[in-house]
Amino acid sequence: MATVTLDEVRKVFAGKPPTVALEGLDLQIEDGEMLILVGPSGCGKTTALRCVAGLEKPTSGRILIGEHEVQELPPRKRDVAMVFQNYALYPYLTVYKNLAFGLKEHKVPRPEVDRRVREMSAILGLDALLGRRPAQLSGGQSQRVAMGRALVREPHVFLLDEPLSNLDAKLRGQMRAEILQLQRRIGVTSLYVTHDQAEAMTLGDRIAVINAGRLLQLGTPEDVFRRPVSLFVAAFMGTPSMNLLRGEVAGGVLRAGSVELHAGGAPDGPVVLGFRPEALLPARSAAGLPQLEMTVDVVEELGNETLVYGEVPGEVASVEIDPTLPPPLPGSRARVAARLQGFTDVHSGEALPLGLRTDALHVFDAATGAALAVEAEAAPTS
Amino acid sequence: MGDDRQTQQVSAAVSAAGSTGTLELGGGLRPGDLAAKRRWAPSWWHLVLIPLAVVMLFPFFWLVVTSFQTLAQSRTFGLHFAFQWHNYVDAWTQAPFGRWLFNTTLVSVTVVISNLVFCSLAGYALARMRFFGNGALFLVILATLMVPFQVVMVPTLLIVRSLGLVDTLPALMAPNLVTPFGVFMLRQFFRTMPVEIEEAARIDGAGRLGTLFKVVMPSMRAPLATVGIMTLLWTWNDFLWPLIVIQSEKNYTLQLGLMSFQGAHNINWPLVMAATVMTQIPMLAIFVLAQRWFVQSLATQGLKG
Numbered sequence: 001m002a003t004v005t006l007d008e009v010r011k012v013f014a015g016k017p018p019t020v021a022l023e024g025l026d027l028q029i030e031d032g033e034m035l036i037l038v039g040p041s042g043c044g045k046t047t048a049l050r051c052v053a054g055l056e057k058p059t060s061g062r063i064l065i066g067e068h069e070v071q072e073l074p075p076r077k078r079d080v081a082m083v084f085q086n087y088a089l090y091p092y093l094t095v096y097k098n099l100a101f102g103l104k105e106h107k108v109p110r111p112e113v114d115r116r117v118r119e120m121s122a123i124l125g126l127d128a129l130l131g132r133r134p135a136q137l138s139g140g141q142s143q144r145v146a147m148g149r150a151l152v153r154e155p156h157v158f159l160l161d162e163p164l165s166n167l168d169a170k171l172r173g174q175m176r177a178e179i180l181q182l183q184r185r186i187g188v189t190s191l192y193v194t195h196d197q198a199e200a201m202t203l204g205d206r207i208a209v210i211n212a213g214r215l216l217q218l219g220t221p222e223d224v225f226r227r228p229v230s231l232f233v234a235a236f237m238g239t240p241s242m243n244l245l246r247g248e249v250a251g252g253v254l255r256a257g258s259v260e261l262h263a264g265g266a267p268d269g270p271v272v273l274g275f276r277p278e279a280l281l282p283a284r285s286a287a288g289l290p291q292l293e294m295t296v297d298v299v300e301e302l303g304n305e306t307l308v309y310g311e312v313p314g315e316v317a318s319v320e321i322d323p324t325l326p327p328p329l330p331g332s333r334a335r336v337a338a339r340l341q342g343f344t345d346v347h348s349g350e351a352l353p354l355g356l357r358t359d360a361l362h363v364f365d366a367a368t369g370a371a372l373a374v375e376a377e378a379a380p381t382s
Numbered sequence: 383m384g385d386d387r388q389t390q391q392v393s394a395a396v397s398a399a400g401s402t403g404t405l406e407l408g409g410g411l412r413p414g415d416l417a418a419k420r421r422w423a424p425s426w427w428h429l430v431l432i433p434l435a436v437v438m439l440f441p442f443f444w445l446v447v448t449s450f451q452t453l454a455q456s457r458t459f460g461l462h463f464a465f466q467w468h469n470y471v472d473a474w475t476q477a478p479f480g481r482w483l484f485n486t487t488l489v490s491v492t493v494v495i496s497n498l499v500f501c502s503l504a505g506y507a508l509a510r511m512r513f514f515g516n517g518a519l520f521l522v523i524l525a526t527l528m529v530p531f532q533v534v535m536v537p538t539l540l541i542v543r544s545l546g547l548v549d550t551l552p553a554l555m556a557p558n559l560v561t562p563f564g565v566f567m568l569r570q571f572f573r574t575m576p577v578e579i580e581e582a583a584r585i586d587g588a589g590r591l592g593t594l595f596k597v598v599m600p601s602m603r604a605p606l607a608t609v610g611i612m613t614l615l616w617t618w619n620d621f622l623w624p625l626i627v628i629q630s631e632k633n634y635t636l637q638l639g640l641m642s643f644q645g646a647h648n649i650n651w652p653l654v655m656a657a658t659v660m661t662q663i664p665m666l667a668i669f670v671l672a673q674r675w676f677v678q679s680l681a682t683q684g685l686k687g
Contacts, residue, residue, distance in 0.1 A: 055581050076587040088578035092600045105587030149586070 002066035002156045002189055004029040004052060009061035011047050011213075021047040023213035024061070029157075034183050034190040036204035038197065040236065044213040045193045049159050052191060054078050065157055076105070081150035082159040086166060087142045089134040095121075095145050096130040102153045120152040123182070140171045147179070151186060158183070158190040164199060176202055197237055201225065209233050231369035234274050234362055235319035240307065242274045243336040244317040246366065253379060254363065257314020257334060259290050259356060264375035266363055271372065272317040274362035277307065280338035286355020290378045294338065294352045301343055308338045308346055317366070449655035456651040469656035473643070479657070481632060482639040487664075489554045489635065490617040496555070497613045498606055501564030506594055508565070509572035510580070520569065526562045531622065539626055553627045554635065558617060564609045571605040572598065607675030611668065618665055636661040 004027075011022040021044045029035040037045040050056040052063060054075035063071045070078045081102070089098050096117060103113045121127050124144045134142060143163060150158060163179070164172045180203055183190050194200055200207050201221045209216045209224060209232075217229045228234035234242045247256025249271050254263035256273040263271075283291060294310040316334035338354060346352055363374040447461055449469055455462040473479065507513075508520050538557050539548075547553040575598065583597040584590075599606070621637040628638060640661065643654045 053581075053585055055584070074589075075581075075585045076589070080585060082582070082585050084578045084582060086576060086578055088576060088582040090579060090583070090597055090601075101583070102586035105592070149582075153586070 003031050003064075004157055004189060004191065005062075005064040006048065006052070007062040007064065009048070009051060009058045009063060011044070011051060011056060012059045021213055022051070022058070022061075025210070025213065025215055027208055027215060027218070029189055029191055030205075031189055032187045033205045034180075034192060034203055036200040036207045037191060037193045037210060038195065038200040038207055038236075039210040041195060043211045045195075045210055046161055047213075048210070049082075049161055049191055049193045052078075052157065053080055053082050053159050078157070079153075079155050080157040080159055081153055081155035082161065083143075083146045083150050083163045085162045087134075087146040087163075089137075089142060089145055089149070091134050093133070094130065095126060095132055095134075095137070098134070098145055099126075099130075099148050099152050102149065106153065116152050116154075120148045123185075124148045139167050140175060143167060143175055144178075147182065151182070151188070154186075155188065158186075158188045160190065160192040162194050162196075163192075165194075165196070172199075179203065197239055200237075209236060211236075227371075228274075228362065229371050231272060231274070231317070231319050231364045231371075234364065234371070238276055240277050240309075240337040240339075242276050242362070243280075243334075244319065244364075245273045245312075245334050245336075246315040246317045247271050247273045249363075254374075254376070257312055258292050259314070260379045261290055261358065261361070262375075262377045262379050263363060264377075266372055266374045270366035272364040272366050272369075274364060275356060275360060277337040277339035279357045279360035280336070280340075280354045281357060282340060282344075283353035283355050286357075288378060289355035289357060292354055292356060294336065294354055295333075296346055296348055296350045296352050297335070299344070299346055299348060303343075305342065306340045306344045306346070308340060308344070308352065309335065310338075310352065312336050319369075445655050446659060448651055449659050451652045453650060453652060466652060469652045470660065473653050473657040473660065476653070477639055477642055477657075478631065478634075479636075479639065479660070482634050482636045485551060485554075485633060486618060486635040486637075486661075489551055490614050492555050493558045493617045494610050494613050496559040497561055497564045498610055500560040501568050501609060502594070502599065502602075502606070504560065504565045505568030505570075506572050506598065508569045510577070523562045523565050527566060535622070535626065538623075542627060548627055549629045549633060551633060554620075554624055557623070558613075561613060564613060567609055568602070568605060571602055575601060604675045604678040607672050611672050611675075614668065615665060618661075 006025050006027040009022050009025045010020075013019040013021055023044075025044070025048055027035075027048070037048060039045045047056060051058050051071070052065075054070070054073060054077075058071050061071070062069055065078060065080070090101060093101065099117045099120060100113050103116060108116070117130075118127075121130055124147060126141070126144060126148060129137065129141060129145070134145070137145065143166075146163065160179075164175050167175060176199060183203075192199075192203060204221055206219060207221050207224045208218045211232055217224055217233045219227075224233060225237050228237060228242075231244070235244060245256040245259070247254050247259070247270070249263055249266040249268050251268070252262060252264060252266070254261045254266060254271065254273060256271075259273065261273075280294075281289070292312045294308065294312050296308055296310040298309040300307040300309075311333040314334040316336075338352075340346075358376045358378055361374075361376045363372045363376070364370065365372055444461070447463060448456055450466050451462055451464045451469075452466050455464055504523075508516060508523075542548060542553050542556060545556070547556060579597060579601075580593050583593040588596055619637060620635070624635045624638045625641075628634060631639075631642070634642070640654065640657055643650065643657055
């Protein structure tokens with residue numbers, strides 16, 4: 001196994017105008033680590049993966065696998081393996097031959113090929129499918145064959161490009177667990193690209209959030225989720241995404257809509273107050289916390305929890321994650337989401353009093369989007 | 383009505399099988415029977431297709447019937463059914479038919495193999511490789527498809543003559559070793575193939591040519607068969623170009639050889655027809671054997687193109 005280092009990797013696709021896919025990306029994937037590359041569509045995450053695989057050549061910068069610079073090497077000389085979004089199985093070959101293809105190309109002796117293929121098929125539960133062709137496999141089976149084909153070569157680096165995105169929700173959950181188990185068992189250095197935050201949170205040893213070809217934050221899933229360094233990361237991670245209200249700090253007091261807080265350490269000026277849906281509690285169990293009243297719009301009962309969407313006083317701060325979506329309309333009300341435990345007796349159109357946990361608040365500079373280190377506590381009611 | 387009832391029985395059985403996962407067809411009807419019944423069931427299309435089939439097949443029918451007639455029978459109007467096998471023996475022995483068959487086979491097979499190799503390479507390069515002028519080059523190739531052979535016939539003859547190939551078999555092969563049709567068709571098929579399959583092969587250790595020949599080409603059997611069959615048909619049946627470029631009887635192709643059965647004042651039609659049937663048998667056999675690939679490739683192109 002090996003570490004993988006991306007050093008100031010820049011990739012520009014020719015065109016009029018040229019498209020900058022990666023803008024000086026610096027990243028190090030530790031030996032045996034599963035690093036998740038996450039970001040919105042078109043952010044450059046797949047380009048970064050393809051640069052490591054050798055399918056794209058960086059415009060500038062270095063890529064190292066272990067101690068070796070590989071950016072000039074063709075894919076077959078990098079000792080990497082990749083699982084594609086659409087599996088890319090060889091359609092005319094049986095599962096056995098799909099698994100054996102890479103080994104044969106690397107001139108592995110026939111008995112060794114057979115031993116490794118059978119070992120991998122046993123690990124992945126493909127024994128009964130070895131004689132079938134890809135067209136005769138289900139989505140989950142194809143996915144397993146694609147994984148097997150990549151891992152049977154025992155590569156130094158394992159690359160996965162949104163491998164679960166073509167599966168239904170139930171199978172995705174199941175395969176997620178299988179991938180995690182397999183990666184832990186084999187201990188191969190892995191780079192996994194996804195835009196699914198559940199995959200990022202559950203699979204990754206660390207998560208790298210990128211946007212517009214730049215690395216925004218690199219850290220453990222908990223770091224990225226609980227301590228986002230910027231407005232973009234805060235808004236991108238989490239479903240539903242973080243609630244963001246425009247506010248103002250004056251004399252150490254932060255006012256955002258109807259919320260008023262002591263914000264120790266925050267400089268005066270416009271800010272954005274962020275809180276995740278789970279930071280909102282029913283008012284009856286939130287004594288002493290800042291209060292806000294939501295006019296309920298939509299209630300989603302999910303069994304173990306309820307998502308309540310509605311409007312609160314204030315102006316929502318928009319972060320452009322998907323440029324195809326329209327920005328929120330400016331106004332005196334902001335749409336927020338609350339995640340409440342169990343079933344709730346809340347209905348559309350009702351006023352729902354909520355408390356805001358001050359230990360789960362985030363404050364961002366409104367101009368730069370950078371997170372501000374703020375000690376927030378409820379302001380005494382006047 | 384009977385068919386409808388049986389179809390309903392099958393539908394009911396399929397619905398009922400949903401929970402158990404087993405399917406039992408009522409009325410002693412098996413799935414194969416149903417498909418056969420559908421195929422033979424009358425359709426309005428048959429009113430168009432049957433007359434069309436008759437129109438298409440009748441000349442061939444006339445050809446075969448005439449090939450078995452006596453010379454006297456062939457000179458009177460109407461279909462006379464006879465069984466004059468000797469016409470075939472005469473056609474084979476009165477002319478160097480074996481030599482012409484060899485020439486035609488050699489030229490056709492060489493042209494087909496050459497087309498499959500070079501059109502694949504050119505089509506792959508045009509479909510997958512990024513290089514300056516790729517689009518323009520493809521347009522030029524496409525444009526040559528629209529130029530009739532008669533327009534380029536004389537320049538081609540001049541080139542062949544300058545190469546010293548006139549009245550040789552290579553003269554029949556050289557202008558057709560790569561055809562724009564083959565390049566165009568294979569390029570279109572290469573473009574329908576997911577590029578990730580090739581990328582997977584490159585990561586698995588295959589080089590550019592290895593990827594093409596081990597991964598891409600085996601998936602292209604249908605389009606390759608189409609290009610192969612079409613090229614074979616054109617080359618086998620080509621008459622004009624051999625007529626221009628070949629003079630010696632020993633270098634004749636079958637189509638050119640058929641002409642020698644026609645005298646200036648007298649034509650032995652049964653002999654000509656027997657020779658014609660013999661020239662067409664190999665093509666018919668190959669077409670029948672390969673039609674599955676041919677139809678499949680056209681269907682695939684229709685779906686994805």
